Amino acid sequence: MSTSLAPPGIVHEGTLVPVHNGGDSTIWLPFEKVKLYTNAFIIQDGKILLGYKKRGFGQGLYNGFGGKVEPNETPAQAAARELQEEAGIEAPLRHCGTLFFVLKNFRDHAFYVDIFVAKEYSGTIIETDEMRPQWFSTASEGLEKLDDMLPIPYDKMWADDVFWMPLLLADRPFIGRADLDKDNTMEKWWFAEKTS
């Protein structure tokens, strides 16, 4: 489909196949500037590594490891640095998705988040001041779970994650936008699979 149908903030050359869209709001929230962020996940052997955010933005939610891209860095470099700083590990990260994220009542900036994934890592996973890492099962409900590992805790994650996480788990590149209210409820969203 044509990318002109994608929401403001989404820039992509190639074919996008929309997979989810919705929300009660008729307009996309305005934004003045955009800041670059990263988010990185390790997915291996039926499990995914998430971190419980202990402080700051998103405190109390589980997420991948990431943060701001510094002025001297590429997103890939920032993703590697944040994974090391927040979980103590290194990994051959691959770009797998892009999330454009706008928070209502947060006027400062929109978030352009490059999402990375790796199937392996080196080093020892450690808890840091910012994140408490924990493995979760990627098995769907009803399927056999790994030992006593809990399923992905979507009710304790950013509300939009449930829309794109299945694409990440299936290794299907994606792009999307989510506008959220400050209490982590979805205002409006649009997600597409990148097929070229």
Ligand SMILES: Nc1nc2c([nH]c(=O)n2[C@H]2C[C@H](O)[C@@H](COP(=O)(O)OP(=O)(O)OP(=O)(O)O)O2)c(=O)[nH]1
């Ligand atoms: N899973 C998920 N992550 C999100 C969403 N929106 C959003 O900003 N993020 C991620 C991107 C970043 O990894 C993180 C926000 O960065 P942060 O708050 O941890 O970074 P920071 O400003 O503290 O920067 P730094 O000190 O870690 O560099 O949240 C979302 O809707 N879902």
